[in-house]
Amino acid sequence: MTFATCDSAGGLILYINIKWCNPGHVTVKETICTPDIELLAVGLRPYYLPREFSHAIVVVVYIPPSANAARACDVIHSTVARLQTDHPGAFLTINGDFNHAKLPKTLTGFTQYVKCSTRENKILDMMYANVKEAYSSSALPPLGTSDHNLIRLVPTYKPVVRRQPVTTRTVQLWSGVVEERLQDCLQITNWDLFTEDFGEDVEGLADCITLYIRTCEESIVPTKKVRCFPNNKPWINKNIKALLNRKKRAFMAKDREGVKSVQKELKGELRRAKKGYKEKIEGKLEDNSTREVWDGLKGITGQKQAGLDEGGGQDRANELNLFFNRFDVPPPTHTPPAGRVSQ
Structure with a gap:
């Protein structure tokens, strides 16, 4: 993915490389501007995208240093949750200047990929994605007179078709001729023989008839082996x-x-x-x-299959409890330092 973001007090800009995505395949999904956050969500359909993703959605945010981090994160959470509901198969990223805010406690299922410092020894610019093992990050020199380092994100994601083997299964080839042959086979069957053998044993009679019909079906209906790719x-x-x-x-x-x-x-x-x-x-x-x-x-x-789900634990349970009970806990009171008068 090739894009760059710029944020300032005047708004947000998203730059997209036209060699990666046609400008006609770019759609603005959401724009929000409040004293606590500036947010821009854009839907993209690049030239190439792994088949397991329908399209990509890039959410760009800027949280000012004076913003209320909790309210800003709530805006991000509600916006991203709505986008995921409307587009469950999309690859979604959240990136920008978060300053003092962090998302893990308000939005689950996302991984933060910026591991290097972006300003002095702090990580203020972050990039979240709803896919694990998608990127590796490294710092680059600032652009122009900017006080933030550039971050290079190298894709490390492996498509599902490369991570999971191709499976082979057998399918039945039904047609009008096959249905007529099966009907003829069942019509010439002497069903009285089944009732004579089992008498009042209804369950045994049902199992025997079911097995007989399945045997007739397997002997008459032709089959074919097909290859099933995991990303289909x-x-x-x-x-x-x-x-x-x-x-x-x-x-x-x-x-x-x-x-x-x-x-x-x-x-x-x-x-x-x-x-x-x-x-x-x-x-x-x-x-x-x-x-x-x-x-x-x-x-x-597109929910993950069995065996690929994220593992749980006490830390994960505490994280979920903190998220769902965040409105029941009173916000901490702020006491100004001695010698200063709060405005």
């Missing part, structure tokens, strides 16, 4: 993959009109695939398949 969304199907390959071929052939045409088809196919997946999840909810609904929601929102 659950609604990605063969039609979308075919359109993506067409788009790549048109791009390599420098066919701009072909790329635009395929992109239009791709948008429509993605819209239909997401709608179909949504209806599938809603159908499971109507059938009271709670576990399958939850698995589908985790796929939609």
Whole structure:
């Protein structure tokens, strides 16, 4: 990611390298200006982004030295929480001049990547991201007459497709001919033989019939092995993959009109695939398949899979307790030093 931020009493500026992101793919999400904080949130769709992220959102903040740190952090928390709700698959960063404020106690799930001093021996400029192991930082000389050092952030993030292996699973190939063959097999079955063997044992009869139907299905319905990449969304199907390959071929052939045409088809196919997946999840909810609904929601929102979740502990529990009870604790009273009169 290539960008720079500037803050002053006059406002915030976000510089974006046009080689990284087209200016037409930049959208202002939020602007806030109060005595305690200046905030600018911008949505970006760069030329390249790992498939697990829908887009990037950069939140730039400036907290003046005289600001109330608690109120400033509350503004950041509410704004970022709203952005995460509206865009659950986005890569989100928060950076700027925080001065005396810190975020870990008010916003969980973010990692602070600036580890070197930004002014003298203090870290005033920080950069938070909602992804772990994303950057490494190093200090550079100040720009011009600025009293803050420049910070170089080198990406260290590894895409999911490189961190997790490709899995292979078997899928059934249903068609009208296959359904007719399965129906014929079930119609010529002598079901009286099952009732004669089990008599009044209803559970045994149900298990036997279920096993028989599954055996008929496995012997009639053809199967195919497919490769599942870890960064693929659950609604990605063969039609979308075919359109993506067409788009790549048109791009390599420098066919701009072909790329635009395929992109239009791709948008429509993605819209239909997401709608179909949504209806599938809603159908499971109507059938009271709670576990399958939850698995589908985790796929939609991009929640981490089992085994990849962040580990807990006493420090983590204390951090959460401090966050959720912060409004119940009275703010500390400030006593001016002796010999001074508070204004």
